[in-house]
Amino acid sequence: MSTELTKRRESLMKAESRQKLLAFSSLLVMIIIFSLASPNFATFSNFVGILLSTAVVGILATGVTFIIITGGIDLSIGTVMTFCSVIAGVMITFWGLPVWVGVIGAVLSGMMAGLINGLLISKLRLPAFIATLGMQMIAAGLNLVISGSRPIYFLHEPRFRLIAMGTLFGIPYSVFLFFGLAIVASIVLGRTVFGRYTYSIGSNEEATRLSGINVDRWKIGVYVLGGFFYGVAGVVMASRLNSAQPALGVGYELEAIAAVVIGGASLSGGSGTILGTIIGAFIMSVLTNGLRILSIPQEWQTVVIGSIVILAVYTDIIRRRKD
Amino acid sequence: MILVQQPLVRMENIHKSFPGVKALDNGQLELRAGEVHALVGENGAGKSTLMKILTGIYIPDAGKIYYKGNEVQLTSPRSALDLGISIIHQEFNLVPHLTVAQNIFIGREPRKHRFMLDERKINLQTQELLDTLNIDLDPKAKVMDLAVAAQQMVEIAKAVSYNSEVLVMDEPTAALADNEIEQLFAIIRRLKSKGVGIIYISHRLEELKQISDRISVLRDGAYIDTVETKETDVSKIISMMVGRELYEDFSDEPVQVSGEVVLEVRNMTRKDGRTKDVSFTLHKGEILGFAGLLGAGRTEVARALFGADVLASGEIYLRGERVNISSPADAARFGIGYLSEDRRHLGLALGLDVTSNVGITNYDDFKSRLGWVKSKELKGSVSSLVDVLNIKTPSIDQRVANLSGGNQQKTVIAKWLLRDCDILIFDEPTRGIDVGAKHEIYKLLNDLAAEGKSIIMISSDLPEVLRMSHRVIVMCEGRITGELSRKEASQETIMSYATAH
Structure with missing residues (x-):
């Protein structure tokens, strides 16, 4: 029995690394094709642009990866992110508080939204889809109410803009922040008890509960962690635009979820990695960037990205069927 | 010296109701250290409920539980595990995406630096555990890749690894082949000699003769009696479980099968x-x-x-x-109708009522030209099948999830009969179906064959x-x-x- 077992395991491991390889190599192929197609693609400044534009979605996607691995979903990502930008704007511009206080306030409000999501889902047993859809709309409304439906500019605080746009070796800080957070998230997911229970809840929640684990508490933790990432993304976003744009937000949740799914996570839970999510986020931003450089109209860019999501998930299904 | 041994566990007068069902009405059990205590009864007799109460999954409405002479309150799976009571569930409670070792140590992983997992130690300790239990499995294999029997062995290893003094096994042999059952019995005997008390639930009464010391019988949520295994026989146990006559068919006369x-x-x-x-x-x-x-x-x-x-x-x-x-x-x-071995997942939509489940294969016969379901006619046909098959359900609007295993199986049969297969x-x-319902299914199979249906079993x-x-x-x-x-x-x-x- 055990030899047969090991064989199956080997083939499975091969399949798993094959998938990562597939995603990564399609990213490389894309980069090569765009480089050949346009001299404007493979330039330092364009690469920096890609990195910068991946940072926000990448941070959001990293946060929601945990949630998706537990078998949950979060539709409030985009508007909660904006909510955090608005809070930063209120604290820094309206109240004149120091930048660091505004940043902490923004991140804490993201975590607070996550906490509410988590409580609704675990304690009141609302489906995650519904709870976070509600949160999406609540946050969207609050953004307009709090800001008076007008953008809040950070004109008095030039240092705020440095968070995203200040550079080291020509690379913006926000890119370092993104990679730093991704590495930490990867360790948390792969090596800690928190990560283990994230997978375990997504794979079989009941079994996890019966093993004596307080599933509710860990689930809430996962949503709070997600909120932390949305808060950071909100700060980066506001800093990049040098303003909190209250009408922004809807649409980001789907981009973030798409990145996670392209990266190989299953919406039914139990599988997914941070590395996969990052590759997924880059596939989307490289594609958007490349198509724009090739002067393909923006409307068509969305069509292409939608097709890529379907294609990515379909190849994953085929791969699983073969095993 | 007084030779009266303090029982390890005593459950007295346990009551538990669920909406619409009285699951336990005076449940009792006494478990001694170092004994294998079989718990038998038909499906729905309350065995699993009693065990879920003992392991902290359900909280009883009334009744007392004593552990080593002290009354205890079991409010969560954790509290039972901490006392030293663990269970091997009938339906696997493993996490498929995790490995064997990760499953065994879930909830009490060895750590480094407080938060980090010590994966090496988890694998090492699992290997040691598997070696002592003589189980040939790779600690790093993912549970989802294992065969059912191997998953069962993981469940057993996990339960044993808690070093519990009370171990509940709910149908542990259902998925095992003979040699694996022998292996399980060897493990049980070893645990027994260490003084572990084992509660053993099984429908395979022959097995109990081999492994158990005493047998307790539950019927309709109530405690019936406890007997010494040596002093009883299978037919006595069955009559205590069932409390009614069984359909028997020992006809040895050659059966008339047409040549067609x-x-x-x-x-x-x-x-x-x-x-x-x-x-x-x-x-x-x-x-x-x-x-x-x-x-x-x-x-x-x-x-x-x-x-x-x-x-x-x-x-x-x-x-x-x-x-x-x-x-x-x-x-x-x-x-051609197929009644799957896994009726809960492949044969029924558990959340829907009896009518919808039976009707699902047949809506073509019960729809009007515009596609409306003729629900009156459908319900009429379903009701008559429910009567013919003697499906015990309060009404045909009952959710199938609330029926017992035997009645669920009959519902699947009804579905294909309505289709006129x-x-x-x-x-x-009859997997997972109690003795009484089993005999009804046998009678049904014979009746169907006698009517000219052809059956692959x-x-x-x-x-x-x-x-x-x-x-x-x-x-x-x-x-x-x-x-x-x-x-x-x-x-x-x-x-x-x-x-x-």
Whole structure:
């Protein structure tokens, strides 16, 4: 029995690394094709642009990866992110508080939204889809109410803009922040008890509960962690635009979820990695960037990205069927 | 010295109700250290509920639980585990995406630096544990890749690893082959000698003779009696469990099977190679038994015949005519019904009511031209089937999830009868069904055959195969290795063909 077992395991491991390889190599192929197609693609400044534009979605996607691995979903990502930008704007511009206080306030409000999501889902047993859809709309409304439906500019605080746009070796800080957070998230997911229970809840929640684990508490933790990432993304976003744009937000949740799914996570839970999510986020931003450089109209860019999501998930299904 | 031993666990007067159901009405149990205490009863008798109360999954409405003489409150699985009470669940409670080792140590992982997992230690300790239990498994294998029997062994290893003084085993042998059962019994005997008290739930009464010291019987949520295993026999236990007469059919007279061939399968080979060159015939009014070990390819034959899986080659003839079955919808149109071994997942929509479940294969017959469901007529037909099959349900609007295993099985049967299928494939028709309901299913199979329906019955329960089949086909590793008449078939002949590689 055990030899047969090991064989199956080997083939499975091969399949798993094959998938990562597939995603990564399609990213490389894309980069090569765009480089050949346009001299404007493979330039330092364009690469920096890609990195910068991946940072926000990448941070959001990293946060929601945990949630998706537990078998949950979060539709409030985009508007909660904006909510955090608005809070930063209120604290820094309206109240004149120091930048660091505004940043902490923004991140804490993201975590607070996550906490509410988590409580609704675990304690009141609302489906995650519904709870976070509600949160999406609540946050969207609050953004307009709090800001008076007008953008809040950070004109008095030039240092705020440095968070995203200040550079080291020509690379913006926000890119370092993104990679730093991704590495930490990867360790948390792969090596800690928190990560283990994230997978375990997504794979079989009941079994996890019966093993004596307080599933509710860990689930809430996962949503709070997600909120932390949305808060950071909100700060980066506001800093990049040098303003909190209250009408922004809807649409980001789907981009973030798409990145996670392209990266190989299953919406039914139990599988997914941070590395996969990052590759997924880059596939989307490289594609958007490349198509724009090739002067393909923006409307068509969305069509292409939608097709890529379907294609990515379909190849994953085929791969699983073969095993 | 006083020789009266303090019982390890005593449960007194346990009551538990669920909305609409009284699950336990005076449940009792006394477990001594170092004994194997069997707990028997029909499905719905309250065994699992009593055990879920003992392991902190359910909280009783009333009653007292004493552990080593002290009254305890068990409010969560954790609190029971901390006291030293663990359970091997009947339905696997493993996390499929995690490895064997990660599953065994879930909830109490060895850590480094407070938050980080010590994966090396988890694997090492698991290997040690598996070695002491003599289980041949790779700690790093993902549970989702393991066969059912191997998963069961993981469950056992996990429960043992808590070093509990009380170990509850709910149907631990349901998925195991004979040699694995021996292995399990060896583990049980070792634990017993260490003073562990084991509560052992099983429907296989013969097994209890081998392994248990005492037997407690529950019926309809109430405690009936506890007896010493040595001083009792199987029929006594059954009568305590059932409290009513059983349908018996020991007719040895030759069964009338017409010579008319209804179905012929020639050289069936599946694309995945799990059946090879399978050929057989099925007659009108015949019960054709399919015997073999787990994984012999019996279910695979059924699924391929039913169009659920893909064939590489082979021909299927219905009443002499060659047919092409490429989907379950085709099979149903040709009058072939398949009753899956996993009825909870593949046979029923548990959240829906009886009517919807029975009706699902038949809406074509019960819809108006515009596509409206003629619900009055449908309900009429369903009601009459519920009566004929004696399905015990408060009404046909009851959710199937609330029915007992036997009645769920009958609901699946009703579904195919309504469709008027004349070839029925039963895959493990009585698995997980209690003795009383089992006999009703047997009677039903005989009645269906007598009416001229043709039945393929896949079963791993040899006495069942011998008792029910007019003819027995034995499979091994995807091939048919033997075909036996009712006269030739015996446990010995079947087993010799089933292991004939």
